[in-house]
Amino acid sequence: MRLLLRCDAGATTGVGHAVRCAAVAEAARAAGHEVFWSGHLDGLGWLWAGLDGGTPGAGPPGTVLPVTDDLVALCAEHRIDAVHADHYLLADDLRATLNAAGIVLSTVEDFTTGRRPGDVVVDPNLGADEHPRPDDGSPTLLRGPAFAPLRAAARRARATRAASDADGAGVPRVLVVMGGTDAAGLLPRVVAALAAAGVPAEVDVVVPGGRALDLPTGGPARFRATGTLPDLPAAMAEADLVVSAAGTTVWELCCVGVGMALVRVADNQTEGYRTVVAAGAAAGLGDAADLTDPAPAAALLRDLLTDPARRAELAATARTVVDGEGAARIVTAIATAVDTAPVATSVPRAGAVRARRATLDDAEMLLAWRNDAETRRWSRSTGEIDLADHRRWLAGSLARDDRMLLVVSDAGGPVGTVRWDRECSGWEVSITVAPDRRGAGLAVPLLRAGEDALRAVTGAGTPAIACVHRDNAASARLFARAGYLDDGAGPDDDGFRTLHRTL
Structure with missing residues (x-):
């Protein structure tokens, strides 16, 4: 199968779409399929370097094609069998357009955000399988965290964490990551809340390139800045608590099995944030408005930093949510859709x-x-x-x-x-x-x-x-x-x- 991944990533859109697609790319290549990319993918060297077989300075795994509004022409030129679209702004009738040319569509949605018909529809959110969805003719629905597309690094970190002898005693290690770009600019507020907690902690703050951040000094917590990490899951596995945006990173945290406190940084994260916190897999710090005054978040963080048993409880619940095999399940579903799709006469392709x-x-x-x-x-x-x-x-x-x-x-x-x-x-x-x-x-x-x-x-x-x-x-x-x-x-x-x- 020749699979085209369509996504964008950047300072305003964040990098979650690209991270999810990178996991699908890893799984597709591991299964022997060919991978192609189309999208705005600048500034993601750290992501590509952290994938299986990735090297510093390398591009995405597979072949990068031009960005174009005419996906059908692009697919025809490169004999694409299927498109995996992780993009909220593509046309609602994309499936019909691609199917007419004999091309299968796999599409990702987050509850109602980005929803469109597809031959394969993926919604990796906790509770998605119980959330009402209109019958739009999509034959294969992959809903729930079993289909969260995670990088191989997350599965390795899960094994590392499970084999660790750490019991959470001593000064807690904290990792702060507000997504690959901190698109909402919330790092200063999160850091302020951690400082206001007033308890000892070793805090590593992931500061994306191009962002400036003044870290507190003199308090009981020691703060260090680090650049974007190619192997973020490995850093998660070493932390006692991760403070994170409630986006794609949540599923990696669940897979690794680490206590987390989440911030809702975008409207499309609302439902996922609510369900993960309600399930007892994470503590909730609210949204940007809730962090304007650091005191409420500081109180919650203080409880987590001083209660290893509470952190362990969150981690154990999170670990049951995601097993890390979602990307492979998505690829299998897409390949099955290609194998069973009607033959189109307009575009010869490997699946025809x-x-x-x-x-x-x-x-x-x-x-x-x-x-x-x-x-x-x-x-x-x-x-x-x-x-x-x-x-x-x-x-x-x-x-x-x-x-x-x-x-x-x-x-x-x-x-x-x-x-x-x-x-x-x-x-x-x-x-x-x-x-x-x-x-x-x-x-x-x-x-x-x-x-x-x-x-x-x-x-x-x-x-x-x-x-x-x-x-x-x-x-x-x-x-x-x-x-x-x-x-x-x-x-x-x-x-x-x-x-x-x-x-």
Whole structure:
């Protein structure tokens, strides 16, 4: 599956949408799918660096595409199978528009905010599954924290926290994080409330880039500023109390299992904030107006900082809310929707073709494709083959464990064939487009279907090889689009270059 993630992140919108999409990207890539991005994603190097396989200075995992209002055209150009939209401002009729082009829509909502029909609808909020939702024709509803998309770092931090011997004794460690950008500018008020609590604490305050913050000195609590953390869940696992905005971070905190005090910083957080606090998974500090006078929040924080048993109670309840596997469940639902979606004739895509194992009944069809003059022109063996020899070869091929021979079809009939041969350095692919289907833009979906079939048997991480003649520009373009990279060794004596890709 080729999955496009559509989200924005920034100083005014916050980074929660991008964090949720990053978790989906991790899960999709782990399952062997290809990931693409479209959105305003500046200033998120810390996020990408904290993902599995991420490195400082790297971009998002996958391929970044342009930001455009014409999602259908973008999807057509890049053979996208499904769009996962974590964006409140996209059109309400987005599903109908994408479905008409054969593209599946997965869409994220927070109770009523961002609500639109989708083939898959995700609402990760506690209580969402009990919240009334109108029947808008959306066939798959993933509602509740079981579908909270969390980064792999949160699951690791959950294990670290569970294995910790810390009992909350001594001076409590506090982590303050008001989202990736502190869009509401509430850090000064939260810090003032912690200082007014008047009890010893070691307080680390995450200060986003571009924000200035004067920290109190001289009181019983010691404050330190830190920049945005690539592995925020790891820092959560070491804290006795986290003071946080009531956004996406809440679900990571629940997964890790740490006591938290929440601030509602945006209107769309109201319902989620209320349900988490009511469930006993967090203490509530109110909203921006409630923090104008630090005294009420200081009193609540004082109780939490001086009562390890209360913090432990919050942490234990929070841990039961989220298990950290939501992103994988979302990806599975999207892939299922792609596999069962009606075939669209307007946009060829990987999900519009299906691969099956070849049989002896395919002998004459496969031979006709093999003996086609254009096919033989670019083959290592250019001579014609007779039917008897071909039948013997086919029978032997079907009996081999180191060869997979596939026939790929769409609604119009057979599209071509894909053959995989296991070599010492990976599986070598050979593809043939049916002569009567050439020019229809089916080469990429044909190859993708073959890759999916091999991956289903060998698993993600399978090395794939393509040998392309140096004069075969069409095949070179095909494999370049599909992500196959030249090994740099140059052509062999027969003029074939070797390209590599990991499925």
